[in-house]
Amino acid sequence: MGARMLTNVKHAVGRYIANAVLPNGLYCFNYHRIGEASLTEYDPNVFSCDEANFSEHMEYIKQHFTIITLDDISIILNGKIRDKRYALITFDDGYIDNYTKAFPILLENKISATFFLATNFMNNAEIPWWDRIAYLVRHAQVDEIKLNNWPDSITLSKEDVPTSIRKVLDVVKINNGSTIEEILIELEQKLQIPDSKLMDQEPLFMTWDMAREMSAAGMEFGSQTCSHRIMSHLRIEEQDYEAKTSKELIEKELNTSIKAFAYPVGGKDSFTPETVKIIKKYYQISFSFISGINTSKNLDEFCIERISVDSNCNATQLSHKLLKLLLRKVHKSVWK
Structure with missing residues (x-):
């Protein structure tokens, strides 16, 4: 068989x-x-x-x-x-x-x-905020990200972008005291997005x-x-x-x-x-x-x-x- x-x-x-x-x-x-x-x-x-x-x-x-x-x-x-x-x-x-x-x-x-x-x-x-975050992670100019209220940094993989996006979103969904708007601003800065305007x-x-x-x-x-x-x-x-x-x-x-x-x-x-x-x-x-x-x-x-x-x-x-x-x-x- x-x-x-x-x-x-x-x-x-x-x-x-x-x-x-x-x-x-x-x-x-x-x-x-x-x-x-x-x-x-x-x-x-x-x-x-x-x-x-x-x-x-x-x-x-x-x-x-x-x-x-x-x-x-x-x-x-x-x-x-x-x-x-x-x-x-x-x-x-x-x-x-x-x-x-x-x-x-x-x-x-x-x-x-x-x-x-x-x-x-x-x-x-x-x-929506999760799609904005996904776009930012997809176009990140760095290999690692840690926001101010996060306990640990997250490694970003260009070979497995969906997993990187999921990892970032999983942390964002935990209430760490920051609003979604604050998180988006900080992500744009720390991911060093050359053009923050979404496609x-x-x-x-x-x-x-x-x-x-x-x-x-x-x-x-x-x-x-x-x-x-x-x-x-x-x-x-x-x-x-x-x-x-x-x-x-x-x-x-x-x-x-x-x-x-x-x-x-x-x-x-x-x-x-x-x-x-x-x-x-x-x-x-x-x-x-x-x-x-x-x-x-x-x-x-x-x-x-x-x-x-x-x-x-x-x-x-x-x-x-x-x-x-x-x-x-x-x-x-x-x-x-």
Whole structure:
């Protein structure tokens, strides 16, 4: 048996096992960008997969899950979460390729997805802080960087730019007392960027007209704040402003009611109990970026876990990821 055939058999067996043992519950598949990560001047790590793999994912999810919309969530959370294997498709940030590449595939498969928008970026009003940082790291004139509040320096590799970008962003996401604006200024200085003006490229984010077209076609929308700054890094008044203002603007532009929120960055340290209190004032549910399968009948509807789709995985690899999440969940419950 050739190596390629053996690999195909292993993938098929792994996919079969995953589909056979995955429990009923709510699976929230989360995407960011769709396209070729190698072609961007900005952060390649926010690319979930290319169009071919996204299309394959949708076919796989249609085959093995009951796909739902935000309107179904309240019913499912009301004691029915274990009735079926449910899938919710979500997108964060509102990149333009969500419209140009993902939207046609969703229509072709008759799937409604939920898009969480950071309103400051709509109509390409501004480039987000993580993409600005990625651009600066990509064009760095030094081999090492350490900002004032960082505990250690980071080595920058020209041979592996995506990893260098990820390392810098991982440190930035830790609240070290500096604002994003202060970090950007310091990075520009210490990376010795010859021209701090970002390249004039194709628009990064969708327009309100695109979002209106998607909404009319059955896509749903939620908020991911105005600026996509990490909520736990902000004062209470700033968090309230971000949650309230973004909701009001999306509702005005799309002429629809917004009930769902996704925490920017979304890890366990990116929002606090105070953040949740604010979100409860304006929204019915909210989503984290904590990785997991939602199976508990006592699920916290303001910390719904999601499954990050990344690394340009194919459908078989996605099924393996689900199996690993299940094994981790079982392991945690056994050792509680």
